[in-house]
Amino acid sequence: MRQGIDSLAYLVKSQFNLDPFSDQVFLFCGGRKDRFKALYWDGQGFWLLYKRFENGKLTWPND
Numbered sequence: 001m002r003q004g005i006d007s008l009a010y011l012v013k014s015q016f017n018l019d020p021f022s023d024q025v026f027l028f029c030g031g032r033k034d035r036f037k038a039l040y041w042d043g044q045g046f047w048l049l050y051k052r053f054e055n056g057k058l059t060w061p062n063d
Contacts, residue, residue, distance in 0.1 A: 001030040001035055001037065001050075003037075005048050008028060008037065008048070009039065011028075012026050020039065020041060020046075023041075024040075025038050025039070026038070026039045026040070027039075029058060032057070033057040033058050034052065034056070034057050035050070035051060035053065036050075036051055036058055036060075037049065037050050037051075038051075
């Protein structure tokens with residue numbers, strides 16, 4: 001969970017062959033599944049949202 005906007009946008013493009021500038025929200029989960037980041041392009045710039053759960057974990061698909 002150390003990557004910033006540029007690294008996450010590059011990951012979306014290079015690893016998933018998706019357009020980070022599209023009208024989609026991309027979610028990234030930490031290894032402990034107690035935090036995640038959301039990356040979104042609003043037409044003027046990127047939003048990077050970060051969420052950390054104090055109690056419990058995020059239910060995340062295994063694939």
